[in-house]
Structures are given as C-alpha cells and as structure tokens.
Amino acid sequence: MKILVAVKRVIDYNVQIRVKEDGSGVVTDNVKMSTNPPDDNAIEEAVKIKEAGKASEIIAVTVGEEKAQETVRKALAVGADRGIHIKVDSVLEPLAVSKILKKIVEKENPDLVFMGKQAIDDDCNQTGQMLAAHLNWPQATFASKIEVKENSLEVTREVDEGLETIEVNTPAIVTCDLRLNEPRYASLPNIMKAKKKPIEQINASDLGVDTNPRIEHIKIEEPPKRKAGIKVASVEELVQKLKNEAKVI
C-alpha cells in the first residue's frame, strides 16, 4: 500500500502574525515557518502504518515556493521515503491545490491520501474535501483514530456532537486532526539521512492545471483590539449592564 501525504509550509504557530501596513497580506519576511501542525499528524500516522507493516511507501508532497521543500525534507526526516515539490510562485487557493494534487494522485496511484484537516494560515479546511470530489473517492475528515483493514479504513472522526466512527473503502482521502497521534521528533541521524532522500521538483505550470485565483482579496486587517474588562460590584449590576449596555439579555 502506498500513502501520499500532503504537507504545507505555514507561519509557525508561536509567531505573532503581523498584517502588512498596506493591507495586502501578512508579514512573512524573516518569520519562522514550520510544517502545518495537523500535517505533522498526517505524516506520523502514515509512518505508524508503515511501521506496522501495512504500507510499503510514503510519499510527501507539497505545493509552494522554493523554501516549501524544507517541509518535505522534514517529512522525509521522520519517515517518508521520497518527496515531491510542486513549485509555484504565489500562494494558491485550495481549489488549485486540490487540482494539482489530483494530477499527482493520477501519476503516483496511492491507495491513501493523508493531509491535515486544515492549514493554520488560512484555516480553509477545503483541500481534502475538494480532492475527494475531483477523484470521486470516499473521504474521512477530522480523523482522530484510523484503523487499517483489508480494502477499507475504520476512521473515528471528531465532530461537533462527539466522535463518529465510519468505514471508508480504499482508495480514500483522510484529513487528520491534532488528537490523532503525537508526532515524533526528527532525530539528528534521520535529518542527515533525509538530506540524501530524493525530492522530485515539478513546476505547477507543467501540470496543465488552471491555478488562477477565484477569490479577490480586497483588504487584510487585524481584528479589532479587545476592550479592557470592568469589574462589577454585584450580580444586580451585572444583570443591569448585560441588559442595558451590552443588550444581550
């Protein structure tokens, strides 16, 4: 069984995001970038399945600019076998990314495609679902537990009501939740070995996919600052204020 894992390079979750003064986007120069956290869970799960002898190969794929390769390199350091880097100059929308991934799936014929449930930069939560639609494959989103069976997967999903367990036939798309596992650290020897693993580079423009944006960004701005709270002396005063000032009750 072959598993394709899609990973994305995003601003590190510890970094405070700063909006560019002209409202055209967020500052990324000299900002620490990392792998999208749930993508780390996706890689970890694939590696676990391979270690359990149920998968033969793990391919890490990313769509992004030159430096996005670091994300693939990190996946290789924790256990992916080889990497694919689809080169683009600008940040693509989920629709374009899903079309590109479809091409890669057609080329590589994996049995499973794993990725994070959403990326922490745009929080779109669309790529996996769109890819499933393009391929007409079953999808299991927000996975917090995956059991590999013969020709199918049993997936526990994190849903609003609690947990839902479903069975999907393979080939399938699984988007991974943070509770799925605890991603391992890349060890120094494995990082060294990962430097020698192959990464195939493909220009997105060579795939014959329409990657033109469908969304127009008008302005990006910081959310308004939260106002300082006040202390009230009694429950009566609180009710008063909620009624008359906040007008919520």
Next chain:
Amino acid sequence: MSREVMEYDVVIVGGGPSGLSTAIKLKQLNPDINVCLLEKASEIGAHILSGNVFETRALDELLPNWKDLNAPIKTKVTKEKFLFLGKTKKISWPTWLLPKVQQNHNNYIISLANLCRWLAEQAENLGVEIFPGFPASEVLYNEDGSVKGIATQDMGLDKDGNKKDSYEPGMELHGKVTVFAEGCRGHLGKELIKKFELDKGKDPQQYGIGFKEIWELKEEKHEEGLVMHTAGWPLDNNTYGGSFVYHAENKQIFLGYVIGLDYKNPHLSPFDEFQRFKTHPAIKSMLEGGKRISYGARALIEGGFQSLPKMFMPGALLVGCDAGTLNMPKIKGSHTAMKSGMIAAETIVDHLNSNKELSVYEEKFKNSWVYKELYEARNVKPSFSWGLILGIIFTGIDQILFKGKLPFTLKHKHADHETLKPANEMPKIEYPKPDNVITFDKTSSVYLTGTNHTDNQPVHLQLKDKDLPIKYTLGKYDEPAQRYCPVGVYEIQKENEVEKFVINSQNCIHCKTCDIKEPSQNITWVTPEGGGGPKYGNM
C-alpha cells in the same frame, strides 16, 4: 545508555556570529574539513538579539565581497546623537567630543539575526552541516580529560524525566576539536571555564541585561541612519546603563536599554526601568503614533579584557562571548566575536594539518586587532563603579587624551551576583503602570517574543536548593528574580497564606540573567528541548 555517535573534524556549538564565522573560515582554509554546527533555536537567528550598529571590519576580512553576496547590511549610519537625560530635560553632547570608539560614521544599522541567517547560507554553500533545533546539552570528555565533543539533548521526556511516546535519545557528536560559541553565559562554556580553571587569575566576569523593542514609527518621526544613545535618567548615578535608538529601514527603529547586572538595589526592575525610559519627553514624542512590533532581552558580557578567560583547553576552544570578547565602550561585540571565530579557525586548521597546539590560539589572539581594541577599552567599565559622573570624566581622560594607554588597569571587584544589598537597606522603587501605548507589561511583551517550550518536559531552570527562594532569598532580597527576569518566569504566589516560588519556564527567552544574578547562584539554566525558546524575527 546507547546513543548514536557521529565523528566530525570540528563540532561547533552555537549559530551566532562567532560560530558561523568559525565555520566559514574553516571551510575557506580547507574545504575537506568536515564541520558540523548545532544551534538550539528552531532556526538560525531565532535566538539572536542585538542592537545592532555593525562594524564591518571582521566581515571585510572574512567575505570581502559581502556587498555582492547581498548581505543584509544596507543602512549606513548618517547621523549621531548622544543625550544626557534628566527627568524631563536633555542635554545633547557634541559628537566630536565623544571618544573615537563611540563614533559610528563608517558603521551600519543592521539586524544581527538577519546577518546570521545570511552567514548560515554562506556557510552551507561552503559545505558546513548546520542543524538548528538541537541544543548541545552535555560536554563529553576523553579518558585523558580532554574534550571529546558534545551530546545533544534527549527529546520527548516528560516533566519527571520519563520517556514519552515521542522520546528520541540525544546523540554524541565527537570532534577532533570542539568550538563553543554559545554566546554570553553559555551553559557548557560555564562548565568548561570552571573545570579547566580558565578564569584563574582573571577578574570576575561582568554582565549586563539588554532589552530591545522594534517600533514602526510615523514617517515624519523616522530618520533612517540616525544613531542615538542616552545615559542618565531613569537610572540613578550609581547604576550603570543607557539606551540606544537606531533608525533602521522601513520606518523601523531598534530601541533598547542596557543595565549593568552589578546593580545593588534588589527592588530595581530592569524591565520597568526600560519601560519608564520610554516615557521621557524626548523618547515619547518620537514613539507617539508608532507601534511596537517586537520585544526581547538577552544578557551580554561587559567584563572585557580583565575578565577574558583563557580561550583554549585540551580539545576545545571558546569563541565570541562564550569567552567574552564584547567591547563595552564601543557597545559592539559582533565584529570581535566574528574575528575571534576566524582566529580559532586558523588555529584549528594548523592543529589538524600540522599538529600545532591549540594554545597557539592565545598568541594569535594577542596579536590581533581584537586584543588591541579590548586592551584599550579595558578601563572604561570599571571606572563607572565610581558612579556615572566620575565614570564619564575618567573615560574622557582615558579614551580621548590617552586613547586607552594609561599605564594601569582598573579591576572588576565583584561578580554580579555579589552586589545586591539586603532589601530592607535599599529604597523601594515605585514604577508607573503601563499605558499599553508606549509602555507595556511583561505579559504582553513575552507574547511578542514568540517563545514557547513544549509543556510536558523537565523544567530547564533548575534550583540547587528548592527551598532557598522562600526560606532565604525572599526575606533578604525580596526575591529579585521576580524583577530581573525580563519575561516574568519567576513569581511568588500565595496559596492559603503559604508562599510558593513558581517557575513559568515555558516563557523563558534564554537571556541567562537568572543564572548570572541570583545572589546565591541557586538557579542553573540548562538546555530545554530543541527548538524551544524565542522565535525572534529581525532582532
């Protein structure tokens, strides 16, 4: 315990200016030497914090074509100011009356973090293997006592030291020579200095704590290329320190404050002094309408010549501020750190090629311009132990009339942890509340550093005696850790009338001030899990 072992010709600990310069010079002199460089930060530059007005002398020697290589060194110093501040007044000191070491017209305003990122690229292009996210936690020794290399930190231990699912053992990196380039108060450097008695016969090392904020100013208040320093208010005459304001590119200024850690009053809060400094009319008027975008702090070396330890030992060298090569009156250490690394590289190549002793490092260092600089600067810092005014008068005589050639050397008498007076003997200081426009509290500041440490891991700020803070330090010194820590890691909390010493180690920004200033030397900073600590951008 079995750990994997890798053998290198040279292992370098620390990806700052000294370590990276060592690596580059080694590869330039002999491309066949294999060099590995470890950095504890999640990426090169993320733990670098510096003013920085950069003197290119060392870089001119190391990479003479740095301009063609698009080094991030763009903003030339165009104008200089020096102000003495009173509470509301200011006196501008004519720059021609400043000692030559404090004149900056050939220098550049840079982000040292960005310079390090660029140096790392140059080093990697030359074949240096750089591994960020791997703190060297332990020195390894050969049977004959010489340094064999280092071991990296184990990853994936819980707070009690048990192995988690993600456990990954550290590995041993053995080098024919190991170079320690951890920066000021490196925790392995500290161990080596003690073990090999490298500071024997030297004065105690002196430190300062430096704060830095980056602000985006309103266009009309920004003067690209302007370098301004101040002395005086809010510090009293007996406390050593001052500010810097560097107008960089993109309407940004690098604004900071340095306070000598030899201060005596345990009620003093370096962070609050810095915040208060910004309320001076001369500074506030500049900041108004602007926005603070970064914050950070780091201890720095101030001891200079008198406190510089021996920099070689069997199998290893100390470079940069792991030894202490900063030039205090010049307020610069990057060029001297780089040069010390380059000299180390020359020494190592001679050692590997023709078996020359590592002790040659000391001779080479003594014959270099770094040594001359540090020698001439040596009397400035100790003269300020007489107070600001006498210090300035002496410095004028020493630096302008005698150009550092007076026939005597003043001593540093005390280590910084020895200088605090008991809390009840010193005046309390009331600091104004932050206005959240010009001045801020520690909580909102630490947020800007991007610092984090995985929560379930062993605490990396270790107490030799767990009861000492409450039993002794709180009563005698009102537990100064609450104030000297720039991000509020240390707190005294009251639970059911019982006082408790709390260490919020997750917030630590690796400045090392606690390791230096704790009056009983009760706090030891050790390496946390790799990648932890601040994520500075262009600091």
